[in-house]
Amino acid sequence: MSNKPKNNVMPENWYDALPRAQYASLLKVESADPWFSVYQIRNNIFAIYEDKHFQEVISYLVIGSNKALLIDTGLGIGDIHKVVTSLYDGEITVAHTHTHFDHIGGDYSFKESYVLNNEIAFKRLRRGLDYEEVKSNVEDGCNSEPYPDGFDKENYCIKPANKIFTFEEGFTFDLGNMKLEVLETPGHSPDSVMFADHENKILFTGDTFYPATLYAHINHNDGSNSDFQRYHNTIKKIASAYCDYTLLTSHNEPLRCGIELIKVLKAFDEIASGSDKYILDENNLKKYQFEDFAIITS
Numbered sequence: 001m002s003n004k005p006k007n008n009v010m011p012e013n014w015y016d017a018l019p020r021a022q023y024a025s026l027l028k029v030e031s032a033d034p035w036f037s038v039y040q041i042r043n044n045i046f047a048i049y050e051d052k053h054f055q056e057v058i059s060y061l062v063i064g065s066n067k068a069l070l071i072d073t074g075l076g077i078g079d080i081h082k083v084v085t086s087l088y089d090g091e092i093t094v095a096h097t098h099t100h101f102d103h104i105g106g107d108y109s110f111k112e113s114y115v116l117n118n119e120i121a122f123k124r125l126r127r128g129l130d131y132e133e134v135k136s137n138v139e140d141g142c143n144s145e146p147y148p149d150g151f152d153k154e155n156y157c158i159k160p161a162n163k164i165f166t167f168e169e170g171f172t173f174d175l176g177n178m179k180l181e182v183l184e185t186p187g188h189s190p191d192s193v194m195f196a197d198h199e200n201k202i203l204f205t206g207d208t209f210y211p212a213t214l215y216a217h218i219n220h221n222d223g224s225n226s227d228f229q230r231y232h233n234t235i236k237k238i239a240s241a242y243c244d245y246t247l248l249t250s251h252n253e254p255l256r257c258g259i260e261l262i263k264v265l266k267a268f269d270e271i272a273s274g275s276d277k278y279i280l281d282e283n284n285l286k287k288y289q290f291e292d293f294a295i296i297t298s
């Protein structure tokens, strides 16, 4: 999720950053729903990017020889089911990097969803989120182009998922010629995970790392809070182990080099050691600015 001014979540003039430079070098493919822009990252990996909304969420379709994995389902504004079934006509399993609202919006349109074995995550998928909890994301200015026909922003909500299954650290999604292992990476949220394809050295990082402001401060009334110390431990765990992987992130731009995790670790180390190089942002939170990203703590 992103930061604030007037409605507490949306940055001012967010669309000025668009189109982001990296997309010019990626292969854009047809999207069955124009709300999403679809880019082919590898032969079998598609980034499904919601570039018309300030959250700029990216979900991924990973296609194996036997079945496909859909990593997150986005904001629930467009029809992601239509998009992915037009790209792949076999079995598609949904799995989550975490259950913040902007990654679970399309679950209702799939038969099954997989998520970390965490009570809050399970409950959120089962219950969904009502209008009051997500309305700040459909205020005026949140979208840069009209919403899709049929989307009713006055009744925006996250609908419940259907059948929910849970996984633990080490669980592997076997797609046939491709395997994705779950790494538990709490901190941004208690239910955050990454998915690692060791053979091709690809790591889907969710919201634990993306090229923008990282959130180590979020508080939810359901207890799904960020935790700086756990976040720091997560970065320690993955930084050196995955620094030679290709990272695929969940907001703004998909591709990053694993070496950036080393920079993120240095940044967390610096903050943990009491750095005073922060500014207080408009919400009175500490914002530490680094070269390619920032970190907000409470």
Ligand SMILES: [Zn+2]
Residues within 6 Å of the ligand: 001, 057, 100, 102, 103, 207, 250, 251
């Ligand atoms: Zn997010």
